[in-house]
Amino acid sequence: MSVDAEVLQIVGLSLLVAGTSTLIGFVVGAPLGALIALKEFPGRNFVRTLAFTFYGFPPVLAGLLVFLLLSRDGPLGALGWLFTPIGMVIAQTFLVIPIVMGLTISAVMAVERRLHETARTLGADDRQWRATALHEARLGVVTAVMVGFGRAVSEVGAVLIVGGNIRGHTRVLTTAIVLETSQAHYLEATVLGVILFGIAFAVFAVLQRLQGRGVL
């Protein structure tokens, strides 16, 4: 495989793994976040605190836990997902869900404070208010997804442990940078770093553009 083809393959896998874990993180985290923000239930504050605590969950710890889960003697060892992109997606999903969930909680609660009363005075029942709140919080939810993607694509600890940084199979941008740096290939590491930064920049530029156009 040529160098260019290998870089493309690394970039593609990085986007695939981070994108898939972000998608799952969104599907799971956003509804959970909305539910926690809008529904009164016992222990709600505790759950919120827990979600915010998991913001800073160490990626290496997430990697270790998923490694133990997927290792041959682990509960899901029979699936054979260790050192595969699927395992990497699972590890990153654990990191993305709390971010999407926590930021969704914040976004929806900000809407709650600002608009709940107004909606009630205009005749909204509880169900209609929940739909309104989610619609109003859409910018915050999209931001949550973008931040989740940023976390996934730039994270190294979890994918290194679970993926194993196997060339042509589980090597992504961050693990490739670690490898190149450890081998004193600073130029290659820098180039990969610039690509990684470019991806993150592009994602947030799109968000800003959507916001500027009033789409969100």
Add this chain to the structure above:
Amino acid sequence: MIPPLSLHGVRKSFGGKEVLRGIDAGISAGEIFAIVGPSGVGKTTTLRLLDLLDAPDSGEIRFHGASVSVGSPAALDQRRRMAMIMQNPSTFRATVFENVAYGLWLRGVDPREIRVRVFQALAFVGLLEAAGQRADRLSGGEQQRIAFARAAVLRPEVLFLDEFTANLDPGNVRLLEQAVLRHRREAGSTIVIVTHNLFQARRLADRVGVLLEGRLAEVGPARDIFEASQTPEVRAFLSGEMAY
């Protein structure tokens, strides 16, 4: 005749402090009733109780003679026959048209009718040209005009206005006050205003209730209250002699 809206022995406390100490009042159909009084005396609290946003600690809010408890299905039906404009308008992250249409959507009104009514309401407050603009990017005065149109478009039986011109320039105050009077004339709504602006109460209200120390110290026609109050405390408040 049973008043459309009435309070009976209403009490309300916050954090151990009794704000309303037994309010009794009836608001007649089609009138503009102003609640005036010093800051912190419970004017907004009274309005929120009337709009069924909060429940009284004791006493009753009656609508056409029937007691309504907050949170009941009857309360939602009742709230949908009323609308409220608050001091600081909050607009939805949407166009001016969508903001004004919101309450009609909630009520499942036909889209063609929504279109006609929203454009009429926007013309009413001079915002027809702004229909397609983002509401949250307009000035405070324009946002309050949106809030008025958003409430008026519902043709509420009762319209509550809570310090609705408090932070506005004289031009917007005049425009909104004229809109209130025109709305009453054309839609026949009963209107309850809370204001600390005695001049505004005098300009708009048919009757005035003066709230002092958690009680309605005097209720009567605006002219009688402002020119010939029977209560020494009310006279002292209106003349500015009573410091709060």
